[in-house]
Amino acid sequence: MRYSQPGGSVAVISVKDVVLRFGDEALFDGITLHIEEGDRLCLLGRNGTGKSTLLKLMAGLLEPDSGLVARSRDRVIGLLGQEIDEGFTGTCLEFCLSSEEVPDQGKEPGSPSGISSESEVESRRFLTQLGVNPEAEYRTLSGGGRRRAMTARILAKKPDILLLDEPTNHLDINSVLWLEEYLRKQVPTLILITHDRAFAKTVATRVAEIDRGQLFSFDCGYDEFLSRKQALLETEEQQRAKFDKRLAAEEAWLRRGVKARRTRDEGRVRALMAMRERYRLRRNRIGQVSMKAQEAEVSGDLVAELTAVSFAYSEQGSGETPVIENLSTTIMRGDRVGIVGPNGCGKTTLIQLILGKLKPDTGSIRLGTNLRPLYFDQMRSLINPEKTLLENLSGGDDSVVVGGRSRHINAYLQDFLFDPDRAKSPVNILSGGEQNRLMLAKLFTQPSNLLVLDEPTNDLDMETLDLLEDLLSEYQGTILLVSHDREFLDNIVTDCLVFTPDSTVEEYVGGYSDWRAQYKADDPGENAARTKEKKSPGDTRPRDRKTKRSYKEQQELASLPETIAALEQEIHQLHQVMADPEFYRREGDEVAQATARLETLQADLERRYDRWQFLEERGGD
Structure with a gap:
C-alpha cells in the first residue's frame, strides 16, 4: 500500500507513530518518517x-x-544489513544470483538456475568492481569478503528502494568512490546508514537522526544538518532551563504550605504533579564520549627506518604472492602517516612489519628507541567477546588505572557512553560500533607514544568519530593510520604511503586529497581518462537527452555478455595455472608472459564492462 501525506505527495515507505520496546525503555517512542520516490x-x-x-x-x-x-506493494525493497550471511555454499557468482530474503515482495525465492545472461553479467560486474572473484567459493571468503559479496548481490538485484547499513565497511577507497558515484547516479530511492562523512555529503539529499527514542527529519544535506542540529540542541537546552526554573518555583510554593481545599490551589497542585511526571519521563541526552590517550615518555627522533624492504606470502598451492617490493622510507617522531591502497594490497602487512610481528624477506627495518606502541587491529584482538566489559577492561576489578590514577570502572565506562549496568554484560551482545568504543577504552588505559590504527572508524557513529579525530589531532606521539575514510585521513595525516598495482609503495606529502591531486597531476593517462569520462553520455546530462543506440551498437551490446564470459573464463584458467607452486619453477620468460597476459586480460575485461554499461545507459531504438 501507499500512504498519502497531508500535502498530497505519495510515500513509498511510511513509518507512522511507531513504538518499539526492548526491555523497559522504548527504543522508538512514537516515531514518524515518510520516504518519497527519489529520496536519498x-x-x-x-x-x-x-x-x-x-x-x-x-x-x-x-x-x-x-x-x-506501510510499504508500497509495487516497489521492490532491497536490504543490506550488518549480519554476515554464513550458510551459503557455492561460488560468489551463485551467491550473487541467489535471492536475499526480504518479505512481502511478491516474488518467490530465486536460484541460479534459469538466470538471464544480463543478470549474470551484472552480478559479475558488481563482484569484480568490489574486489570479489566471481568464481571463488563463498565459504572461503573472510568476513569482509562476504560483506562485499553481499553488497554486490543487493546492487545486482536493482531494487526500487535500497536500504544500506554501513555499506562502506570493508571497502577500499577506490570501491567507496565507485559505490558513491553509482548510488548517486543509478539508485532512485535510498536509505543509508554510514559513518563516512564524505560519503554522506556526496550521496544524501535528506538527513534523519534518531535521538532518545525520537526521530528528527531534515530536508537538507549533511553539512546544513550539522548547523540545524546544533541550533535545535541549544533551543532545547534553553527550554529545559526555563521548565526546570518553573518546576523549582512550584516545588518551593508547595513546601510553603497549600490550602488544598481551595479549588485554585487544587488545580495548581495537579499541574505540579503533571510537571513532575514530565520531568520523570524526560530522556536526557547522554554526555559526549570522553577520550584521552595516555601518552608515554617521548620516543627517540627515529621511529622506524625501512631500507629496501620486500615481502611476499608463500602459501601451499598458491606459490609466492609479492606484497611489498623494495620499500625504503623513514618515519620520524611526530609523523602522522596514512597508509592507502586497495583491499588485499598489504596495508596490514606493512603495519605488522613495522611492529616486528613479521620479518621482511629482504632488506632491513630499524626501530627507534623508547617506543611504546599501541595497536588497534581490525579483528579487535585486544578484547575477548566471551568475557564481560568489566573483565576486558580491568580483569574483573572494580577499578582501572588511567593516567597514573585509579578510576572506578563504572565512571570510566561512562566516559565511553556505556551504562554502568552493562559492565557485567558479555561483549558479544554489543554492536560493532560499541565493540570498537570498548576497544578504544581498553587501548587508552595504556600509555603510548606510537598509535597504530587499522580501520578504527568502522561502525563508529559520527559523533564518536569526530571526538576520536579531535583526540588524534592533539596526540603528541606518532600515528600510523589505515583507513578508507577520506575525510578522516585528510584531517589526521600529514603524509601518505600509497600501494601501487606492482607492489611498490610510493610516498606523498599531505592527506588523501593531496595525494589524489598529486597523482592526477603526475599521470596524464588518469587526466585523459577523466576527461573522457566527463564527456560520456549520461554522465551529467538528463536521461531524456541521451543518444539512442545505433543498429551496430545494438549488435555489439548483444555480443558483449559472451565476450565478457570468455574473458573471465580465460582469467580463471590463468589464475588456476598460476596458483600451482610448480608454475614458478618454470622459465622466467614463461612466468613473465603469463603475468603480462593476465594483466592484459583484466584490463580488457574492465574496458568491456565499461563499454557494456555505456551502451546500456545510451538507450535503445
Whole structure:
C-alpha cells in the first residue's frame, strides 16, 4: 500500500507513530518518517539508538509494538544489513544470483538456475568492481569478503528502494568512490546508514537522526544538518532551563504550605504533579564520549627506518604472492602517516612489519628507541567477546588505572557512553560500533607514544568519530593510520604511503586529497581518462537527452555478455595455472608472459564492462 501525506505527495515507505520496546525503555517512542520516490536519506544516530532496527522495520523483517509501517506493494525493497550471511555454499557468482530474503515482495525465492545472461553479467560486474572473484567459493571468503559479496548481490538485484547499513565497511577507497558515484547516479530511492562523512555529503539529499527514542527529519544535506542540529540542541537546552526554573518555583510554593481545599490551589497542585511526571519521563541526552590517550615518555627522533624492504606470502598451492617490493622510507617522531591502497594490497602487512610481528624477506627495518606502541587491529584482538566489559577492561576489578590514577570502572565506562549496568554484560551482545568504543577504552588505559590504527572508524557513529579525530589531532606521539575514510585521513595525516598495482609503495606529502591531486597531476593517462569520462553520455546530462543506440551498437551490446564470459573464463584458467607452486619453477620468460597476459586480460575485461554499461545507459531504438 501507499500512504498519502497531508500535502498530497505519495510515500513509498511510511513509518507512522511507531513504538518499539526492548526491555523497559522504548527504543522508538512514537516515531514518524515518510520516504518519497527519489529520496536519498542518510539515517544518523549514536550507536545503539536503533538505526539498524529501523531499516529492518522498513524492510518488514521486524514488526513494531504499535504504530504503522506501510510499504508500497509495487516497489521492490532491497536490504543490506550488518549480519554476515554464513550458510551459503557455492561460488560468489551463485551467491550473487541467489535471492536475499526480504518479505512481502511478491516474488518467490530465486536460484541460479534459469538466470538471464544480463543478470549474470551484472552480478559479475558488481563482484569484480568490489574486489570479489566471481568464481571463488563463498565459504572461503573472510568476513569482509562476504560483506562485499553481499553488497554486490543487493546492487545486482536493482531494487526500487535500497536500504544500506554501513555499506562502506570493508571497502577500499577506490570501491567507496565507485559505490558513491553509482548510488548517486543509478539508485532512485535510498536509505543509508554510514559513518563516512564524505560519503554522506556526496550521496544524501535528506538527513534523519534518531535521538532518545525520537526521530528528527531534515530536508537538507549533511553539512546544513550539522548547523540545524546544533541550533535545535541549544533551543532545547534553553527550554529545559526555563521548565526546570518553573518546576523549582512550584516545588518551593508547595513546601510553603497549600490550602488544598481551595479549588485554585487544587488545580495548581495537579499541574505540579503533571510537571513532575514530565520531568520523570524526560530522556536526557547522554554526555559526549570522553577520550584521552595516555601518552608515554617521548620516543627517540627515529621511529622506524625501512631500507629496501620486500615481502611476499608463500602459501601451499598458491606459490609466492609479492606484497611489498623494495620499500625504503623513514618515519620520524611526530609523523602522522596514512597508509592507502586497495583491499588485499598489504596495508596490514606493512603495519605488522613495522611492529616486528613479521620479518621482511629482504632488506632491513630499524626501530627507534623508547617506543611504546599501541595497536588497534581490525579483528579487535585486544578484547575477548566471551568475557564481560568489566573483565576486558580491568580483569574483573572494580577499578582501572588511567593516567597514573585509579578510576572506578563504572565512571570510566561512562566516559565511553556505556551504562554502568552493562559492565557485567558479555561483549558479544554489543554492536560493532560499541565493540570498537570498548576497544578504544581498553587501548587508552595504556600509555603510548606510537598509535597504530587499522580501520578504527568502522561502525563508529559520527559523533564518536569526530571526538576520536579531535583526540588524534592533539596526540603528541606518532600515528600510523589505515583507513578508507577520506575525510578522516585528510584531517589526521600529514603524509601518505600509497600501494601501487606492482607492489611498490610510493610516498606523498599531505592527506588523501593531496595525494589524489598529486597523482592526477603526475599521470596524464588518469587526466585523459577523466576527461573522457566527463564527456560520456549520461554522465551529467538528463536521461531524456541521451543518444539512442545505433543498429551496430545494438549488435555489439548483444555480443558483449559472451565476450565478457570468455574473458573471465580465460582469467580463471590463468589464475588456476598460476596458483600451482610448480608454475614458478618454470622459465622466467614463461612466468613473465603469463603475468603480462593476465594483466592484459583484466584490463580488457574492465574496458568491456565499461563499454557494456555505456551502451546500456545510451538507450535503445
